[in-house]
Amino acid sequence: MFNEMALAHTILATLGDESYSGYDLWKKFSQSTKCYWQASQQQIYRELGKLEKQGAIASEVIPQEGRPDKKIYRITEQGIAILKDWLVEPSEPMAIREELLVKVIAAKLLPNSVILQEIKRRSQIHSQQVSAYKQILQEKFPDVDKLSYEQKCSYLTLRCGIRYESTWVDWCNEAIELLSEEEK
Amino acid sequence: MFNEMALAHTILATLGDESYSGYDLWKKFSQSTKCYWQASQQQIYRELGKLEKQGAIASEVIPQEGRPDKKIYRITEQGIAILKDWLVEPSEPMAIREELLVKVIAAKLLPNSVILQEIKRRSQIHSQQVSAYKQILQEKFPDVDKLSYEQKCSYLTLRCGIRYESTWVDWCNEAIELLSEEEK
């Protein structure tokens, strides 16, 4: 039942640090968690429902005035046990499915400018993401030499996000340079 | 019908260069295509079936002796039209879902050595992938200055694969160094 289901494990790992509502989890997933796990709001709500049924998390409804009630989830002892069991198993690298590169393979079907424009657009997106992650890094970890073990781990995921996005910017520049030589 | 379905487009793009059987496509997907699109044998067969029904590709059965017959697929005019329509649309960056980083977030639950061992294992995997891609690059593109437009495009996907895998090796080394300082 818990052989794959990595979204479930990501939620458990996040709830391991702090309790969240579905909505708050989704916002967190849209910011810092984004650099290692992406999930939609709907996916998160569905997974929270499953996890609660299985007893890995428990919820408490917080009534609010003028706003819909909140359901705050916390991880249970059973949830922690599930996480620990999963931690010792090896994990495969993420599968790569990158549309832009498929388009590069088919690029010859259309004028050079079409793919070049798309690569330039993507370069901007990744550039902005680098800036966003760097800002989070500075805010959360201003002094790298004084981090606890837990903070170091969180810091490393952000470092990975920055490396990943920077690599894309570099590749885009290489591609733009190589393909711009053409007078097609 | 063709708004997403990026595996279909990847197959169409691959068949744009050369005709392949399902089995040959799968082998190609396990080697060079792997650096931008991963798919299992079963997925490829299913997608080929769909694409043929829709008229985007056509097949020819090649009888073989001592071996099962081969079904060779080629792209049709309609398939090329579908590819061209898709090429001009913008594409979003791939969603990131990396189990190793989730494990890093939850790493504090177990002794330091558990996550360190896993990161070292992953470092080796990515290292080997860098070597594999570099070898393909040297074989297919020994002289970068003399590439056709089409070859440049293919070359760039491999360059992206090398950059991606190298970045992982670098990150693993950073993580090992930072987390080894602990005497936990």
Add this chain to the structure above:
DNA sequence: AGCTACATGTAACGAGTTACATGATTAT
């Protein structure tokens, strides 16, 4: 008057994974 943020969900569908099925040839 219309947009964004807050807050939680259901339903349908498309994409990806795993297991099962068949059967000959070649290499160790």
Add this chain to the structure above:
DNA sequence: ATAATCATGTAACTCGTTACATGTAGCT
């Protein structure tokens, strides 16, 4: 003997996306 390679497929299941549904508060 047994494993790997060649070659194609079906079926069941889980995961991810998109559309739909509901309703208040605050901002411009």
